[in-house]
Amino acid sequence: MSTDHLARQPVLKVTDLEVHYGLRRRRRQALHRVSLSVAPGETVGIIGETGSGKSTLARAALGLVRASAGSIVIDGEEVGAYGHRQWRALRRRGVIQYVFQDPLRSLDPDVTVEASLAEPLLIQGVSGQEAATRVRAFLDRVRLSEDLLDRLPGELSGGQRQRVAVARALVTEPRLVILDEPVSALDSANRVQILQILKELRSDGVALVFISHDLGSVAGVADRIAVLYQGELVEVGAAADVINQPQHVYTRLLVRSAPTLHSAAADRAEREALRALLHA
Numbered sequence: 001m002s003t004d005h006l007a008r009q010p011v012l013k014v015t016d017l018e019v020h021y022g023l024r025r026r027r028r029q030a031l032h033r034v035s036l037s038v039a040p041g042e043t044v045g046i047i048g049e050t051g052s053g054k055s056t057l058a059r060a061a062l063g064l065v066r067a068s069a070g071s072i073v074i075d076g077e078e079v080g081a082y083g084h085r086q087w088r089a090l091r092r093r094g095v096i097q098y099v100f101q102d103p104l105r106s107l108d109p110d111v112t113v114e115a116s117l118a119e120p121l122l123i124q125g126v127s128g129q130e131a132a133t134r135v136r137a138f139l140d141r142v143r144l145s146e147d148l149l150d151r152l153p154g155e156l157s158g159g160q161r162q163r164v165a166v167a168r169a170l171v172t173e174p175r176l177v178i179l180d181e182p183v184s185a186l187d188s189a190n191r192v193q194i195l196q197i198l199k200e201l202r203s204d205g206v207a208l209v210f211i212s213h214d215l216g217s218v219a220g221v222a223d224r225i226a227v228l229y230q231g232e233l234v235e236v237g238a239a240a241d242v243i244n245q246p247q248h249v250y251t252r253l254l255v256r257s258a259p260t261l262h263s264a265a266a267d268r269a270e271r272e273a274l275r276a277l278l279h280a
Protein backbone atom coordinates (compact mmCIF):
# COMPACT_ATOMS: atom_id res chain seq x y z
CA MET A 1 0.00 0.00 0.00
CA SER A 2 1.29 3.49 -0.81
CA THR A 3 2.50 5.56 2.12
CA ASP A 4 2.28 8.87 0.23
CA HIS A 5 -0.75 9.91 2.22
CA LEU A 6 1.31 9.56 5.43
CA ALA A 7 4.03 11.83 4.06
CA ARG A 8 1.46 14.45 3.09
CA GLN A 9 -0.74 14.22 6.15
CA PRO A 10 -0.34 17.21 8.47
CA VAL A 11 1.81 16.65 11.56
CA LEU A 12 -0.51 18.93 13.49
CA LYS A 13 -4.10 19.75 12.68
CA VAL A 14 -6.26 21.69 15.08
CA THR A 15 -9.86 22.29 14.14
CA ASP A 16 -12.28 24.67 15.84
CA LEU A 17 -10.18 24.59 18.97
CA GLU A 18 -11.63 26.34 22.00
CA VAL A 19 -9.91 26.80 25.35
CA HIS A 20 -11.44 28.36 28.44
CA TYR A 21 -9.80 29.23 31.73
CA GLY A 22 -11.51 29.59 35.10
CA LEU A 23 -14.81 28.36 36.39
CA ARG A 24 -18.33 29.78 36.47
CA ARG A 25 -18.26 33.60 36.72
CA ARG A 26 -14.51 33.67 36.24
CA ARG A 27 -14.66 31.52 33.11
CA ARG A 28 -13.21 33.27 30.10
CA GLN A 29 -12.40 32.14 26.62
CA ALA A 30 -8.73 32.17 25.58
CA LEU A 31 -9.11 30.57 22.12
CA HIS A 32 -12.10 30.87 19.78
CA ARG A 33 -12.54 28.25 17.07
CA VAL A 34 -8.89 28.17 16.05
CA SER A 35 -8.14 25.98 13.02
CA LEU A 36 -4.63 25.49 11.72
CA SER A 37 -2.66 22.73 10.12
CA VAL A 38 1.09 22.24 9.88
CA ALA A 39 2.58 20.07 7.12
CA PRO A 40 5.65 17.84 7.58
CA GLY A 41 8.80 19.95 7.42
CA GLU A 42 6.88 23.20 7.42
CA THR A 43 7.67 26.13 9.73
CA VAL A 44 4.60 28.04 10.85
CA GLY A 45 5.04 31.26 12.80
CA ILE A 46 2.29 32.25 15.19
CA ILE A 47 2.32 35.88 16.13
CA GLY A 48 0.16 38.09 18.28
CA GLU A 49 0.46 40.54 21.13
CA THR A 50 0.56 39.59 24.79
CA GLY A 51 -2.60 37.83 25.92
CA SER A 52 -3.69 36.91 22.37
CA GLY A 53 -3.58 33.19 23.19
CA LYS A 54 -0.27 32.07 21.64
CA SER A 55 0.97 30.13 24.66
CA THR A 56 -2.48 28.68 25.19
CA LEU A 57 -2.41 27.28 21.67
CA ALA A 58 1.07 25.84 22.28
CA ARG A 59 0.04 24.35 25.61
CA ALA A 60 -3.14 22.84 24.14
CA ALA A 61 -1.11 21.20 21.34
CA LEU A 62 1.21 19.74 24.00
CA GLY A 63 -1.64 18.53 26.21
CA LEU A 64 -0.69 20.95 28.99
CA VAL A 65 -4.09 22.68 28.96
CA ARG A 66 -7.33 20.99 28.10
CA ALA A 67 -9.39 22.03 25.08
CA SER A 68 -13.05 22.70 25.86
CA ALA A 69 -14.04 21.95 22.26
CA GLY A 70 -12.54 21.11 18.90
CA SER A 71 -10.09 18.55 17.70
CA ILE A 72 -6.30 18.15 17.86
CA VAL A 73 -4.69 15.61 15.54
CA ILE A 74 -0.97 14.94 15.90
CA ASP A 75 0.66 12.78 13.26
CA GLY A 76 -2.70 11.28 12.36
CA GLU A 77 -3.74 10.57 15.96
CA GLU A 78 -6.77 12.33 17.48
CA VAL A 79 -5.45 13.43 20.87
CA GLY A 80 -7.92 16.13 21.91
CA ALA A 81 -9.70 13.89 24.40
CA TYR A 82 -6.53 12.29 25.80
CA GLY A 83 -6.07 12.18 29.58
CA HIS A 84 -2.82 13.08 31.38
CA ARG A 85 -1.29 9.65 31.01
CA GLN A 86 -1.91 9.40 27.29
CA TRP A 87 -0.47 12.88 26.73
CA ARG A 88 2.58 11.99 28.80
CA ALA A 89 3.08 8.81 26.77
CA LEU A 90 2.73 10.79 23.53
CA ARG A 91 5.29 13.39 24.66
CA ARG A 92 7.68 10.66 25.82
CA ARG A 93 7.43 8.94 22.44
CA GLY A 94 9.16 12.03 21.10
CA VAL A 95 6.79 12.73 18.17
CA ILE A 96 6.27 16.23 19.53
CA GLN A 97 8.84 18.26 21.46
CA TYR A 98 8.94 21.80 22.79
CA VAL A 99 11.20 24.71 23.67
CA PHE A 100 10.03 27.42 26.04
CA GLN A 101 11.17 31.02 26.42
CA ASP A 102 12.98 30.20 29.64
CA PRO A 103 15.33 27.26 29.02
CA LEU A 104 15.42 26.60 32.75
CA ARG A 105 11.84 25.38 32.35
CA SER A 106 12.89 22.76 29.79
CA LEU A 107 16.15 21.76 31.56
CA ASP A 108 16.63 20.12 34.94
CA PRO A 109 19.02 22.36 36.95
CA ASP A 110 20.70 19.31 38.53
CA VAL A 111 21.39 17.43 35.30
CA THR A 112 24.50 18.00 33.16
CA VAL A 113 24.20 19.10 29.56
CA GLU A 114 25.32 15.66 28.38
CA ALA A 115 22.76 13.76 30.46
CA SER A 116 20.05 16.24 29.55
CA LEU A 117 20.68 15.74 25.83
CA ALA A 118 20.98 11.96 26.13
CA GLU A 119 17.83 11.50 28.23
CA PRO A 120 15.19 11.80 25.47
CA LEU A 121 17.16 9.26 23.40
CA LEU A 122 17.48 6.83 26.31
CA ILE A 123 13.72 7.09 26.95
CA GLN A 124 13.24 5.96 23.37
CA GLY A 125 15.36 2.88 24.03
CA VAL A 126 18.55 4.06 22.31
CA SER A 127 21.66 2.47 23.94
CA GLY A 128 23.93 4.63 26.13
CA GLN A 129 26.78 4.44 23.65
CA GLU A 130 24.62 5.33 20.66
CA ALA A 131 23.04 8.21 22.63
CA ALA A 132 26.50 9.61 23.49
CA THR A 133 27.50 9.46 19.81
CA ARG A 134 24.30 11.16 18.65
CA VAL A 135 24.57 13.88 21.30
CA ARG A 136 28.11 14.70 20.20
CA ALA A 137 27.10 14.73 16.55
CA PHE A 138 24.32 17.18 17.32
CA LEU A 139 26.44 19.67 19.30
CA ASP A 140 28.03 21.14 16.21
CA ARG A 141 24.68 21.92 14.70
CA VAL A 142 23.72 24.10 17.65
CA ARG A 143 27.23 25.63 17.89
CA LEU A 144 28.01 24.14 21.29
CA SER A 145 31.44 22.90 22.24
CA GLU A 146 32.06 19.50 23.84
CA ASP A 147 33.65 21.30 26.81
CA LEU A 148 30.15 22.22 27.95
CA LEU A 149 28.90 18.63 28.22
CA ASP A 150 29.70 18.22 31.90
CA ARG A 151 28.27 21.60 32.96
CA LEU A 152 24.95 22.18 34.70
CA PRO A 153 22.42 24.57 33.11
CA GLY A 154 23.22 27.17 35.78
CA GLU A 155 26.83 27.21 34.59
CA LEU A 156 25.91 28.28 31.05
CA SER A 157 25.09 31.64 29.49
CA GLY A 158 21.45 32.31 28.53
CA GLY A 159 22.24 31.79 24.84
CA GLN A 160 24.09 28.52 25.48
CA ARG A 161 21.22 27.29 27.66
CA GLN A 162 18.67 27.98 24.95
CA ARG A 163 20.86 26.16 22.41
CA VAL A 164 20.94 23.16 24.76
CA ALA A 165 17.12 23.33 25.03
CA VAL A 166 16.84 23.43 21.21
CA ALA A 167 19.27 20.49 20.91
CA ARG A 168 17.34 18.49 23.51
CA ALA A 169 14.09 19.07 21.61
CA LEU A 170 15.58 18.07 18.27
CA VAL A 171 18.05 15.31 19.08
CA THR A 172 15.38 12.60 18.82
CA GLU A 173 14.40 13.82 15.32
CA PRO A 174 10.78 14.53 16.28
CA ARG A 175 8.10 15.22 13.68
CA LEU A 176 7.06 18.48 15.32
CA VAL A 177 8.66 21.00 17.68
CA ILE A 178 6.71 23.81 19.30
CA LEU A 179 8.89 26.77 20.24
CA ASP A 180 7.18 29.31 22.49
CA GLU A 181 9.06 32.63 22.38
CA PRO A 182 12.41 30.83 22.00
CA VAL A 183 14.42 34.01 21.38
CA SER A 184 12.53 36.62 23.40
CA ALA A 185 14.78 36.45 26.44
CA LEU A 186 18.01 36.60 24.42
CA ASP A 187 20.18 39.52 23.39
CA SER A 188 20.35 40.30 19.68
CA ALA A 189 23.52 38.29 18.92
CA ASN A 190 22.10 35.16 20.55
CA ARG A 191 18.72 35.78 18.93
CA VAL A 192 20.28 35.90 15.45
CA GLN A 193 22.29 32.76 16.19
CA ILE A 194 19.25 30.74 17.35
CA LEU A 195 17.19 31.93 14.36
CA GLN A 196 19.99 30.81 12.05
CA ILE A 197 20.17 27.41 13.79
CA LEU A 198 16.40 26.97 13.43
CA LYS A 199 16.63 27.78 9.73
CA GLU A 200 19.34 25.15 9.27
CA LEU A 201 17.42 22.52 11.25
CA ARG A 202 14.46 22.89 8.92
CA SER A 203 16.37 20.94 6.29
CA ASP A 204 15.91 17.84 8.49
CA GLY A 205 12.21 17.77 7.63
CA VAL A 206 11.04 18.55 11.14
CA ALA A 207 7.95 20.77 11.37
CA LEU A 208 8.33 23.83 13.59
CA VAL A 209 5.64 25.95 15.21
CA PHE A 210 7.43 29.15 16.14
CA ILE A 211 5.51 31.39 18.51
CA SER A 212 6.53 35.00 19.03
CA HIS A 213 5.11 38.43 19.76
CA ASP A 214 7.76 39.75 17.36
CA LEU A 215 6.94 39.50 13.68
CA GLY A 216 10.55 40.44 12.86
CA SER A 217 11.91 37.27 14.54
CA VAL A 218 9.43 34.98 12.80
CA ALA A 219 9.63 36.59 9.36
CA GLY A 220 12.96 35.11 8.27
CA VAL A 221 12.23 31.57 9.46
CA ALA A 222 8.54 30.85 8.79
CA ASP A 223 7.05 29.46 5.58
CA ARG A 224 3.61 30.56 6.73
CA ILE A 225 2.50 33.02 9.38
CA ALA A 226 -0.67 32.82 11.44
CA VAL A 227 -1.86 35.89 13.31
CA LEU A 228 -3.73 35.55 16.60
CA TYR A 229 -5.79 38.43 17.89
CA GLN A 230 -7.84 38.15 21.05
CA GLY A 231 -7.95 34.36 20.84
CA GLU A 232 -8.91 34.21 17.15
CA LEU A 233 -6.80 33.48 14.10
CA VAL A 234 -7.44 36.54 11.98
CA GLU A 235 -5.01 35.80 9.16
CA VAL A 236 -2.99 32.83 7.90
CA GLY A 237 -0.85 32.93 4.78
CA ALA A 238 2.55 32.56 3.16
CA ALA A 239 5.06 34.60 5.18
CA ALA A 240 5.84 36.96 2.29
CA ASP A 241 2.13 37.63 1.64
CA VAL A 242 1.34 38.32 5.28
CA ILE A 243 4.27 40.73 5.51
CA ASN A 244 3.90 42.43 2.12
CA GLN A 245 0.12 42.38 1.74
CA PRO A 246 -1.35 42.06 5.23
CA GLN A 247 -5.13 41.75 4.99
CA HIS A 248 -6.36 42.23 8.52
CA VAL A 249 -6.05 45.63 10.21
CA TYR A 250 -4.30 44.02 13.17
CA THR A 251 -1.71 42.38 10.91
CA ARG A 252 -1.12 45.71 9.19
CA LEU A 253 -0.49 47.24 12.59
CA LEU A 254 1.96 44.45 13.51
CA VAL A 255 3.84 44.90 10.24
CA ARG A 256 4.00 48.67 10.71
CA SER A 257 5.24 48.16 14.29
CA ALA A 258 8.07 45.75 13.44
CA PRO A 259 11.13 48.00 13.11
CA THR A 260 13.25 45.36 11.37
CA LEU A 261 10.62 44.85 8.67
CA HIS A 262 9.41 48.30 8.03
CA SER A 263 11.86 51.11 7.55
CA ALA A 264 9.13 53.66 8.08
CA ALA A 265 8.25 52.17 11.45
CA ALA A 266 8.64 55.64 12.82
CA ASP A 267 5.42 56.53 11.02
CA ARG A 268 3.42 56.98 14.19
CA ALA A 269 0.42 58.60 12.56
CA GLU A 270 -0.20 55.57 10.36
CA ARG A 271 0.08 53.20 13.32
CA GLU A 272 -2.31 55.29 15.35
CA ALA A 273 -4.81 55.34 12.47
CA LEU A 274 -4.62 51.52 12.23
CA ARG A 275 -5.03 51.20 15.99
CA ALA A 276 -8.12 53.43 15.87
CA LEU A 277 -9.55 51.30 13.04
CA LEU A 278 -8.88 48.12 15.01
CA HIS A 279 -10.67 49.37 18.09
CA ALA A 280 -13.53 51.07 16.22
Ligand SMILES: Nc1ncnc2c1ncn2[C@@H]1O[C@H](COP(=O)(O)OP(=O)(O)OP(=O)(O)O)[C@@H](O)[C@H]1O
Nearest residue numbers: 021022030048049050051052053054055056057213
Ligand atom coordinates in the same frame (compact mmCIF):
# COMPACT_ATOMS: atom_id res chain seq x y z
N1 LIG B 1 -3.71 29.58 33.73
C1 LIG B 1 -4.52 30.57 33.36
N2 LIG B 1 -5.63 30.87 34.07
C2 LIG B 1 -6.47 31.87 33.69
N3 LIG B 1 -6.27 32.63 32.60
C3 LIG B 1 -5.19 32.38 31.84
C4 LIG B 1 -4.24 31.36 32.18
N4 LIG B 1 -3.26 31.34 31.25
C5 LIG B 1 -3.57 32.32 30.36
N5 LIG B 1 -4.72 32.95 30.72
C6 LIG B 1 -5.39 34.05 29.98
O1 LIG B 1 -5.65 33.58 28.66
C7 LIG B 1 -5.37 34.62 27.70
C8 LIG B 1 -4.31 34.11 26.72
O2 LIG B 1 -3.08 33.93 27.43
P1 LIG B 1 -1.76 33.37 26.73
O3 LIG B 1 -0.74 33.16 27.79
O4 LIG B 1 -2.13 32.21 25.88
O5 LIG B 1 -1.37 34.60 25.79
P2 LIG B 1 -0.02 34.88 25.00
O6 LIG B 1 -0.41 35.39 23.67
O7 LIG B 1 0.86 33.69 25.04
O8 LIG B 1 0.62 36.04 25.87
P3 LIG B 1 2.17 36.33 26.23
O9 LIG B 1 2.81 36.77 24.95
O10 LIG B 1 2.09 37.40 27.26
O11 LIG B 1 2.74 35.04 26.76
C9 LIG B 1 -4.92 35.84 28.50
O12 LIG B 1 -6.05 36.67 28.68
C10 LIG B 1 -4.47 35.25 29.83
O13 LIG B 1 -4.67 36.18 30.87
